[in-house]
Amino acid sequence: MNWENPSRLYVVLDGLLGAHLLSFVFRRFAVGLGLTGSEAVLEFGAGTGNVTRYLAPLLCRGERLTCVDISRPLLAIAKRRVRRHPNVEFILGRIERLDLPEGAYDKAVVHYVLHEIPEVERPSAVGALAAALKPGGMLHLCEPTWASHGIAPTAVRELLAGAGLVEISLREHRLLLVERVCTAVFAKPELKN
Numbered sequence: 001m002n003w004e005n006p007s008r009l010y011v012v013l014d015g016l017l018g019a020h021l022l023s024f025v026f027r028r029f030a031v032g033l034g035l036t037g038s039e040a041v042l043e044f045g046a047g048t049g050n051v052t053r054y055l056a057p058l059l060c061r062g063e064r065l066t067c068v069d070i071s072r073p074l075l076a077i078a079k080r081r082v083r084r085h086p087n088v089e090f091i092l093g094r095i096e097r098l099d100l101p102e103g104a105y106d107k108a109v110v111h112y113v114l115h116e117i118p119e120v121e122r123p124s125a126v127g128a129l130a131a132a133l134k135p136g137g138m139l140h141l142c143e144p145t146w147a148s149h150g151i152a153p154t155a156v157r158e159l160l161a162g163a164g165l166v167e168i169s170l171r172e173h174r175l176l177l178v179e180r181v182c183t184a185v186f187a188k189p190e191l192k193n
Contacts, residue, residue, distance in 0.1 A: 004070050014048050014074075022050075025175065029111055030054035033140055037061040039106035042132055044068050044095055044125070045113030049078030055109065056085035063087065066105070068095050096124040100132045108133055110141040114159070115151040122159055130163040133188040139165060145172055145180045153182045160186045 030051055035041070038061040046052050046067035055065050065088045069075050075090050082088050091098060108129045117125055129139060139160065144150035151159075153172050161167070165186035175181045 026050045027054045038063050041065045041107045042105040043109045046078050047074045049081040051111045052078050053081045056082045056088050059087055096128040102131050103134045105132050106137050108139040115143050126159050126163045130165055135188055135191045137188045139186045142181055142183045145182050156182055
C-alpha cells in the first residue's frame, strides 16, 4: 500500500468503514484515553480522521490536537471531518523528519499505524514520538497482532522500551470477535532532580 498516495478505493472504503460501520471502535479508543480536555495531544498517522473526529471535541479546554500523516489526500479528509474545531492542526510528513517541539505533548496516540511502517524505520518513528512527549507524558496505541498483518506484542514492548518509554499496560485481545489487537500505554519517565 502506498500510504502517501492511497487508491481511491481505499479512501472510499476507509470513509465508509470509519465514518459508519466501525465508528464505535474509534470512539471507544478516543474516550478510553481518559482525556480531561486540557492536554496537548499528538496523533501519529491520523489518516482520514477516524480517531481525530472523536479526539477533537474531547479537548474542550483550549488545548491542541496535532495530527501527523504522510498522506495529503487522507489529511484533507481528516481536515473536513473536524473543520469546526479550531484547536486541531495538521502536519504533512514523516514524523521523524518533522521539527516537532520536544517535550510539548501530554499524550501521543497511535491507532493502527506502527505495523504499516517498515520494521527498520519503526525505531526512528517511535523515537520521534517519545521526544515529543513531556516527561510523564503517555503514548497510547492499538495495533493488530496477526502474523500476516500486524506487530507482535513483544515487538511493541521492545520498540517502545528502546525509545526510553516505560510500560504501564499492554494486553492482547480480540476486537470485533475476529481481529487480534494489542492495546498499550507507555509513559515517558519523569525527569529526576
